[in-house]
Amino acid sequence: MSVFVSEPVHNPAAAGEPEFTRADLVFYGVDHSGPSFEARIFLNSPGADLSTPRDPEAGYAGSFTIFGHAGCAGDVGHCDVPTGAADPFDVRPPHALTPQTKTVIITDALRLVTDPELTITIVPVKPGALSAELVDTLQFDEFRLLTYL
Amino acid sequence: MSTGAVSPQHPAVPLRHRLNIDKMTPEQLAAFRAAMSSAMGISDERGYNYQAGIHGLPLPISCDVAHGRPIFLPWHRAYLYFFELALRDQQAGVTLPWWDWTTDRHIPHAYSERDADGHPNPLFCAKVDPIAIEQGAQGGDRKGSPTRREPGADGAPPLPSPKDIRDVLALGDFLDFTHQLEQLHNNVHVWVGGHMGDIPFAAFDPIFWAHHAMIDRVWRMWQLRHPSAGVPHRLLAEALPPFNMTVRETLDSNTLGYDYAVRSAGAAGTGSGTGTV
Numbered sequence: 271m272s273v274f275v276s277e278p279v280h281n282p283a284a285a286g287e288p289e290f291t292r293a294d295l296v297f298y299g300v301d302h303s304g305p306s307f308e309a310r311i312f313l314n315s316p317g318a319d320l321s322t323p324r325d326p327e328a329g330y331a332g333s334f335t336i337f338g339h340a341g342c343a344g345d346v347g348h349c350d351v352p353t354g355a356a357d358p359f360d361v362r363p364p365h366a367l368t369p370q371t372k373t374v375i376i377t378d379a380l381r382l383v384t385d386p387e388l389t390i391t392i393v394p395v396k397p398g399a400l401s402a403e404l405v406d407t408l409q410f411d412e413f414r415l416l417t418y419l
Numbered sequence: 420m421s422t423g424a425v426s427p428q429h430p431a432v433p434l435r436h437r438l439n440i441d442k443m444t445p446e447q448l449a450a451f452r453a454a455m456s457s458a459m460g461i462s463d464e465r466g467y468n469y470q471a472g473i474h475g476l477p478l479p480i481s482c483d484v485a486h487g488r489p490i491f492l493p494w495h496r497a498y499l500y501f502f503e504l505a506l507r508d509q510q511a512g513v514t515l516p517w518w519d520w521t522t523d524r525h526i527p528h529a530y531s532e533r534d535a536d537g538h539p540n541p542l543f544c545a546k547v548d549p550i551a552i553e554q555g556a557q558g559g560d561r562k563g564s565p566t567r568r569e570p571g572a573d574g575a576p577p578l579p580s581p582k583d584i585r586d587v588l589a590l591g592d593f594l595d596f597t598h599q600l601e602q603l604h605n606n607v608h609v610w611v612g613g614h615m616g617d618i619p620f621a622a623f624d625p626i627f628w629a630h631h632a633m634i635d636r637v638w639r640m641w642q643l644r645h646p647s648a649g650v651p652h653r654l655l656a657e658a659l660p661p662f663n664m665t666v667r668e669t670l671d672s673n674t675l676g677y678d679y680a681v682r683s684a685g686a687a688g689t690g691s692g693t694g695t696v
Contacts, residue, residue: 302487305560306609306617308576320574335576335605337486340617341558343476363660366483373598375586398572398612402560 273394274408275316278387282417283380290417293380295390297334299369299411303349305402306338311374312391313383319393329391331379334372340402369411380417388415423673434673436680437632440516440527444684448529454510455541455625468548470502473661474622476551481661482618489594490657491601492638493650493669495631497662500675502628514677517632520578520607526570530626542625547614555619562614566624569612576606588641593650596641604634636679639672 282290295311312318315329324330342349351365394408422431438447458467474482485494503515518527525531530542547564555562569575583603590596607630614620621627642649655667672678 306605308574308606308609333576334602335609337605337608337621338617339480339483340555340560340619343478343480343554343558343560343619363484364488366480370487372602373595374602375599395574395576397575397609397616398569400567400569400572400613401609401616 272406272408273319274390274392276390276413278389279415281380281383281386281388282415283383284386285384288419290419291377292375292418293377294416294418295331295374295376295413296416297372297374297410297413299409300334300336300372301367301407301409302336302370303339303342303367304336304407305340305404306336306397307401307404307407308333308335308395308397309408310393310395311376312393313376313379314385314389316389316391318391320395322393326379326382329379329383331376332374334374336407338407339367372410380415390415423676423678432676435512435514435677436683437514437636437677438516438683439681440518440529440629441523442682443516443529447683449536450510451506451513451516452535452541454506454513456538457509458506459541459545465505465508467545468623470505471545471622471627472548472551473498474627475619476554477548478554480619484660486618487601489597489651489654490659490666491604492597492635493654493657493664493666494659494662496635496638496669496672496675497659497664499628499631499635500664500669501662503677515628515632517636517679518626518629519633520610520630521581521584524578526568526611526626527629530629545623545625547620547623551620551623558619560617560619562620566615566620567613568615568624568626571610572612575610575612578610579603579606584637587637588644590641591645591648593648597638600634600637600641604630635672639679642670 310333311331312322312329313331315322318329322328349367351367390413392408394404396404423434463469485491499515506513532540533543534540544565547562547566552562552564587596587599587603590599608615608621611626615624615627650666650670657666659666
C-alpha cells in the first residue's frame with residue numbers, strides 16, 4: 271500500500287501568520303468501497319511509514335479510519351456510483367458508495383510546525399491478519415487545510 | 420431522568436436503563452444472555468440473523484444510508500431501539516448494555532469468555548447468515564461463521580481515550596460532533612477486527628450492540644450538555660429506512676423509553692409492582 275505525500279502547501283502556522291483557534295485537515299471524495307484501514311497523518315515528515323511513532327515529535331497529527339464497505343456483493347453495476355446531474359425529483363438517498371468527507375482536527379500538531387511550507391504524509395495501515403490486504407485503497411480527490419480564528 | 424411519557428395522554432412510566440456491561444448484576448447479565456440466545460435460535464425476522472443483516476449483508480446494506488452521513492446517530496439509535504424490542508420479546512425487561520471502551524480497554528469479560536454458566540456464551544460469537552457469507556465472498560470479503568475477533572491487532576487504531584470523548588463532547592455543533600464521534604466509532608470497529616472490522620458483517624458480532632450503545636450514550640451525553648444545539652432542522656423529517664421512524668422521533672431517548680445509567684438496583688414498593696431492573 272503506497273504512502274501519500276502531498277505537494278508543499280502554505281503553512282498557516284508559520285511565523286508571522288495570524289493565530290488560530292482550530293485547524294482542520296479536510297479530505298474530500300474519500301473512497302470507502304474497499305477494506306477497512308487507518309490512515310495516519312504526519313506533518314513535514316515525508317519519510318513516515320508504518321514504523322513511524324504516533325508522536326508529535328515525529329510529525330504525527332492524527333488519523334482517520336475507513337470503516338470499509340469491503341467490496342461489492344451485488345451484481346455488475348451494483349456499486350457504480352452514478353455520475354452526472356441528479357434528478358431533482360429523485361428523493362432516493364445518495365448511492366451507498368458516494369465518496370465521503372473526512373475531517374481531522376490537527377490544531378495542536380499544526381502549532382508545532384513553524385516552517386513556511388507544509389507537506390502532508392498519509393500512511394495507510396492494514397489492521398491485523400484477518401483484514402484484507404490494502405491495494406491502492408487510499409483514494410481521495412483533494413484535501414484542504416483550514417484554520418479558524 | 421427517571422420517567423418518560425410518549426405523549427400527554429400517556430402517564431409517565433419508569434424508564435428502562437441501559438447499563439455498563441461491567442457493572443451488571445449476575446441476574447441482569449443472565450437475562451441479557453438468555454434474550455440473545457433466544458433471538459439467535461430464531462430464523463425469521465424476529466431473530467438475531469435478520470436483525471444483524473439489516474446493518475450489512477445480506478443485501479441490501481441498509482446502514483449505507485447512515486455511515487459518513489449526518490443521520491449516522493439517529494439511524495443507529497433507531498436500529499438499537501428495534502433490536503432491543505426484539506430482545507425484550509424474548510426476555511421481558513432486558514436492555515442493551517454498553518461497553519465503555521474508554522475505561523475497559525479489552526473485550527469485556529462478559530463477551531470474551533467462551534462459556535458462561537455451563538453453556539456456550541452467546542456474547543462470545545454468533546453464527547452468520549449463510550447468504551451473507553455467500554454474498555460477501557462474491558464481493559471478495561471472505562468471512563466465515565461463527566464470528567471472530569482480532570482485538571488490538573498490529574496496525575489497529577487505538578481505542579478512544581477519555582480525552583477523546585471529552586473533546587467530542589465539547590464540540591458545540593451537531594454536524595461537527597457526529598463527524599468526529601463517527602471517527603471514534605470507526606476506530607473501535609477496526610480495533611475489534613474480524614467480523615466487526617467491516618460494514619457487511621459487523622452487526623453479526625454480539626459486541627456490536629454494546630459498542631453502539633456506548634456511541635448512543637455519548638450522543639445522549641452531548642444532548643444533555645448542549646440542550647440548545649441539535650440536529651439541523653432540514654434533517655428532522657428524514658426517514659431512517661428500513662425503520663418507520665424519522666430523525667425527529669429519535670432525538671429524545673426518554674420518549675423511546677430508555678436512558679443510561681452505570682448501575683440499576685431496585686426493590687418492590689408498597690404496591691403490587693416489582694422493582695425496576
